[in-house]
Amino acid sequence: MPHLDAAYNLARWLCRSPADAEDIVQDAMLRAFRAFDGFRGGDAKPWLLAIVRNCWRNAGADRKRRAQIALPQDEDGGLVSADPDPEAVAMEASQSRKLDEVIALLPNEFREVLVLREMEDMSYREIAEITGAPIGTVMSRLARARTMLREKWTARELV
Amino acid sequence: MNCPELLRTQAFLDGELTGDAAREAERHIAACDECRAFSANIAELSDALRANVTSHRAPQALHSRIGALLDKENAPVDFIPRWRRREFWSGALSGVAASALAAAITVFALLPPSAETLAQSVADAHTNALMSGKIIQVASSSHHTVKPWFAGKVEVSPPVADFAQQGFPLIGGRVDKVAGSRAAVVVYNHGRHEIDLFVWPDKGAQLPGESTRHGYHAIFWKNGDLNFAAVCDMEGPELHKFVNLVRTEQD
Numbered sequence: 001m002p003h004l005d006a007a008y009n010l011a012r013w014l015c016r017s018p019a020d021a022e023d024i025v026q027d028a029m030l031r032a033f034r035a036f037d038g039f040r041g042g043d044a045k046p047w048l049l050a051i052v053r054n055c056w057r058n059a060g061a062d063r064k065r066r067a068q069i070a071l072p073q074d075e076d077g078g079l080v081s082a083d084p085d086p087e088a089v090a091m092e093a094s095q096s097r098k099l100d101e102v103i104a105l106l107p108n109e110f111r112e113v114l115v116l117r118e119m120e121d122m123s124y125r126e127i128a129e130i131t132g133a134p135i136g137t138v139m140s141r142l143a144r145a146r147t148m149l150r151e152k153w154t155a156r157e158l159v
Numbered sequence: 160m161n162c163p164e165l166l167r168t169q170a171f172l173d174g175e176l177t178g179d180a181a182r183e184a185e186r187h188i189a190a191c192d193e194c195r196a197f198s199a200n201i202a203e204l205s206d207a208l209r210a211n212v213t214s215h216r217a218p219q220a221l222h223s224r225i226g227a228l229l230d231k232e233n234a235p236v237d238f239i240p241r242w243r244r245r246e247f248w249s250g251a252l253s254g255v256a257a258s259a260l261a262a263a264i265t266v267f268a269l270l271p272p273s274a275e276t277l278a279q280s281v282a283d284a285h286t287n288a289l290m291s292g293k294i295i296q297v298a299s300s301s302h303h304t305v306k307p308w309f310a311g312k313v314e315v316s317p318p319v320a321d322f323a324q325q326g327f328p329l330i331g332g333r334v335d336k337v338a339g340s341r342a343a344v345v346v347y348n349h350g351r352h353e354i355d356l357f358v359w360p361d362k363g364a365q366l367p368g369e370s371t372r373h374g375y376h377a378i379f380w381k382n383g384d385l386n387f388a389a390v391c392d393m394e395g396p397e398l399h400k401f402v403n404l405v406r407t408e409q410d
Contacts, residue, residue, distance in 0.1 A: 004221075005217050007217070025225070026221070026225055029229065030225075033229050099207060118208045119208070123279075124173070125275075143165060150200050153204070
C-alpha cells in the first residue's frame with residue numbers, strides 16, 4: 001500500500017499511542033479508498049496525510065488525554081545502526097530517545113509541521129494543504145517549532 | 160526572533176526558494192548575525208532529527224488488516240473503477256499481504272511524482288552520493304565500460320558519451336533512485352565539480368525544468384521515453400553547456 005508508512009508515522013507522532021495510531025490509519029485508509037475518485041492526481045502522499053490528520057482531529061479524544069503523554073516505545077524498530085560498538089549504539093539510542101521525548105512535548109500545531117517537514121519532507125505548500133493553515137502560518141509555526149525544540153533540547157542536554 | 164527576514168532565511172534553508180530569491184536570501188544570511196546563527200541552529204537540529212528521531216513504520220499486522228478491509232470494501236462495487244483507482248489500490252485489493260510490497264513498488268512507479276518531489280529527490284540523491292563518497296560504482300572513462308555496466312541493473316539504457324575534449328570527462332556511473340524510480344546515473348567531471356546525469360523511464364511526470372536546492376542546480380528534460388536530470392553545484396551557464404552537449408549527442 002503506497003504511503004502507509006508515512007501515514008502511520010504521522011499518526012504515531014500525532015497521537016503517541018500505537019493503538020490509537022493504528023485505528024486512525026485504518027480509518028484514514030478506508031476513507032481515502034472511498035474518496036479516491038475525488039483525488040485530482042499529482043502526489044498522493046500529501047492527500048493521504050491530510051486525511052490522516054482529519055481522522056485524528058475527528059477522533060479528538062486523544063487531545064483530552066494530552067496530559068498523560070505516552071512516550072515513544074522501543075518495540076517498533078528502534079534505530080538500526082551499522083556501528084558494532086555497543087556503547088556507541090546505546091549512546092545513539094539515548095540520543096534518539098531524548099529528541100523523541102522533546103518532540104512529544106511540543107504542542108500539536110507545532111509538532112505536526114515539524115514532523116511533516118523534517119520527517120516526511122513535505123514542502124510548505126504541501127504542509128499548508130495537509131494542515132489547512134495558510135503558508136505564512138506554516139512558516140511561522142515551523143520557525144517557532146524549531147526554536148522551541150532547540151531550546152528544550154539544549155535544556156535537557158544540560159540536565 | 161527579531162530579524163524581519165528570518166522566515167525568508169528559513170524558506171531558503173528548506174529549499175523553498177529558487178533563482179534570484181535564493182541568491183538574495185543567501186546574501187542576507189551572510190550579512191545578518193541573527194540569520195546566520197538561526198541557519199546554523201536549524202542545520203544542526205535538522206541533522207540531529209534525521210539521524211536520531213524514530214520514523215515509525217506501519218506494523219505488518221496493520222498492513223494485512225487494512226488489506227482485508229479494503230478487499231471487503233471493494234466486493235459489492237459492480238461498476239468498473241477508473242484505472243487510477245485500480246492501480247493505486249491494487250496492493251491492498253489483492254488480499255494477500257505478501258503481494259502488497261510488490262504492488263506498492265508498481266504503484267509508486269505508476270503515479271507520477273510532482274515536479275517539487277523530483278527537484279528535491281535528485282538534489283537529495285546527488286548530495287547523499289557526494290557525502291557518502293559513493294558517487295561512482297563503476298569507474299571508467301570509457302563509454303564501452305560504463306554503458307554495458309547498467310544492463311540488468313536498471314530498466315533503462317542511458318546514452319553514455321565522453322565529453323573530455325569539451326572539458327566534461329566521463330568518470331563513471333552508479334545506480335540510484337529518483338522519487339522512488341530506479342535511475343541510471345552517469346557521472347562526469349568538470350574541474351573540481353562532479354556532475355550527475357540521472358536517467359530514468361518517463362512515467363508522464365511533469366518535470367520542473369530547472370531547480371535549485373541547497374545550492375545544487377538541476378536541469379530536467381525529456382527525450383523519447385526517458386527523463387533526464389543533470390545535477391551539479393556549478394553555476395547555471397556551465398551546467399547549461401553540459402546539458403547542451405548531452406542533448407546534441409542525443410539528437
